[in-house]
Amino acid sequence: MRQSVSLDRCTRLLNHGPTVLVSAQHEGRRNVMAAAWSMPLDFLPPKVAVVLDKATHTRTLVEADGHFVLNVPPLALAALTHRVGNSSGRDIDKFAHGDVAAEPGPASGAPLVTGCVAWLECRRLPEPHIEQRYDLFLGEVVAAWADDRVFRGGRWHFDGADESLRTIHHIAGGHFLTIGDALKISPDD
Amino acid sequence: MRQSVSLDRCTRLLNHGPTVLVSAQHEGRRNVMAAAWSMPLDFLPPKVAVVLDKATHTRTLVEADGHFVLNVPPLALAALTHRVGNSSGRDIDKFAHGDVAAEPGPASGAPLVTGCVAWLECRRLPEPHIEQRYDLFLGEVVAAWADDRVFRGGRWHFDGADESLRTIHHIAGGHFLTIGDALKISPDD
Numbered sequence: 001m002r003q004s005v006s007l008d009r010c011t012r013l014l015n016h017g018p019t020v021l022v023s024a025q026h027e028g029r030r031n032v033m034a035a036a037w038s039m040p041l042d043f044l045p046p047k048v049a050v051v052l053d054k055a056t057h058t059r060t061l062v063e064a065d066g067h068f069v070l071n072v073p074p075l076a077l078a079a080l081t082h083r084v085g086n087s088s089g090r091d092i093d094k095f096a097h098g099d100v101a102a103e104p105g106p107a108s109g110a111p112l113v114t115g116c117v118a119w120l121e122c123r124r125l126p127e128p129h130i131e132q133r134y135d136l137f138l139g140e141v142v143a144a145w146a147d148d149r150v151f152r153g154g155r156w157h158f159d160g161a162d163e164s165l166r167t168i169h170h171i172a173g174g175h176f177l178t179i180g181d182a183l184k185i186s187p188d189d
Numbered sequence: 190m191r192q193s194v195s196l197d198r199c200t201r202l203l204n205h206g207p208t209v210l211v212s213a214q215h216e217g218r219r220n221v222m223a224a225a226w227s228m229p230l231d232f233l234p235p236k237v238a239v240v241l242d243k244a245t246h247t248r249t250l251v252e253a254d255g256h257f258v259l260n261v262p263p264l265a266l267a268a269l270t271h272r273v274g275n276s277s278g279r280d281i282d283k284f285a286h287g288d289v290a291a292e293p294g295p296a297s298g299a300p301l302v303t304g305c306v307a308w309l310e311c312r313r314l315p316e317p318h319i320e321q322r323y324d325l326f327l328g329e330v331v332a333a334w335a336d337d338r339v340f341r342g343g344r345w346h347f348d349g350a351d352e353s354l355r356t357i358h359h360i361a362g363g364h365f366l367t368i369g370d371a372l373k374i375s376p377d378d
Contacts, residue, residue, distance in 0.1 A: 009361075015225050016358035016366050017206010036204050039228045041240060041323055049238060049325065051230060075372070082374040130319055134230055134327065136238065156360060166369065169205035171345060172198075177205050180355065180369030183264070185271040 002145050005118075009154040010144035011040035013072060013118040014048065016156070016179060018167035021071040021081060022050060023102065023111040024061035030095050030102065030111050033058045034085030036170040038070055046141040048122060053135050057089030062124055067108040068139060072118035074150075075178055076164040080115075082174050107143035117147040117165055158182070191334050194307075198343040199333035200229035202261060202307040203237065205345070205368060207356035210260040210270060211239060212291065212300040213250035219284050219291065219300050222247045223274030225359040227259055235330040237311060242324050246278030251313055256297040257328060261307035263339075264367055265353040269304075271363050296332035306336040306354055347371070 005013065014020070017039070023032040033056050041047040048070060052059040062068045073081045084094050094100050095111075102111035108121040122139030130136040150158055150165045158166050159182055168176045194202065203209070206228070212221040227239040237259060241248040251257045262270045273283050283289050284300075291300035297310040311328030319325040339347055339354045347355050348371055357365045 012360050015360050017225075017228075036206075037228045037230065039206075039226045039238070039240070041226065041325060047323070049228070051228075078372060079374050127319065130316065134236070136230060138323065154361070155364060156366065158366070168372065169368065171201050171204050172343070174374040175344065176372045176374065177345065177347070178369040178372055179358065180367040183267060183357065183365040183367055185268050185363040185365065 001148055003148045005144040005146050005151070007046050007141060007144060008044050010046050010120060010141050011043055012154060013120060013144060013146060013151065014038060014040050014070065016167070017169060018072050018179070019081060019170040021073055021084065021113050021116065022052065022058050022068055023071060023113055024058050024065060024068045025110055026061045026065040029061065031058045031061055031089035032084050032094055032100060032111065032113060033089070034081050041138060047125065048120060048139050048141060050137050051135050052137050062137065066124045067110045068122050068124065069105055069108065069110045069112060070120040070122065071113040071116040072167055074117045074165045075168055077115050078168050078176055081168065105143065112145070117150050117167065119145040190337055192337045194333040194335050194340070196235050196330060196333060197233050199235050199309060199330050200232060201343060202309060202333060202335060202340065203227060203229050203259065205356070206358060207261050207368070208270060208359040210262055210273065210302050210305065211241065211247050211257055212260060212302055213247050213254060213257045214299055215250045215254040218250065220247045220250055220278030221273050221283055221289060221300065221302060222278070223270050230327060236314065237309060237328050237330060239326050240324050241326050251326065254299070255313045256299045257311050257313065258294055258297065258299045258301060259309040259311065260302040260305040261356055262302070263306045263354045264357055266304050267357050267365055270357065294332065301334070306339050306356065308334040
């Protein structure tokens, strides 16, 4: 079930480097794309960075609306992730093709993709120079959510959960790695 | 054994979001720190982004020398990664304390930390505004290397290798996740 995650812990949703779905909307048009290149940028207020290629329709929506969501898809959405990463919202409405569902984020209005295990609603922090030169977009997280079957008490808990809920980490060309098991380092190690 | 990785494939070393060790040197002083916040930024020429806090000694060395290395530590170096992430090179010489060894990178002179499974030698791309405002540093990869026990033919191959060679992904406070198994999505999935 989707639960709110406090902003001071929300960078933990991205800290381990999962591939994300970036979603945005503007004036009734929605889109979603896959992105392997995102990361946290600051703790509080929490900020994130994500690379959005100039060719993407999602980028156009982010620029127009000023908000985006980083959705963290689990293994169950691996095929969907690969598919939305290999088609363009300029050509098709990805939400009209059956398997991609979403609802508006309470804080941003941008789409929260159904079936993901974490969601970070973000307000774009305009930085025109790096957006143009490097396709690098920054955002402040304004609300965060996670599926409490795998994230609760400020931590991921994949070990006891269904395999299909593990995050996925894209390498290239449809090759992914799933996240593995937990490890705790104590100060004496 | 450490093998060269072609620049057009080197972003794959970071694509799955491992925690890295950032190392740098200047005029005989060396340092290394841990960073969960790094990502690729472009394919060719390959670029990366990494967050370097103003308090870090490594950042001072990067600013002075203009080079840094993103080293990818495996599970075998988890305790070392946690330790160098919780001490400052302003206070101690981390390389003088026994368990951190390195040799100069052929392309940059910056330290390649022994026992890592991948290394990206980078030249800083100075962007003063985002360095000051967000602690965000960009670099162009000038040489890349990987341990051929786990990365060969342009791909990670953790499944058949020793567990101790898997990459680690920090969450918070000494809690890590190790990378899991491979998954291939075909176009028909």
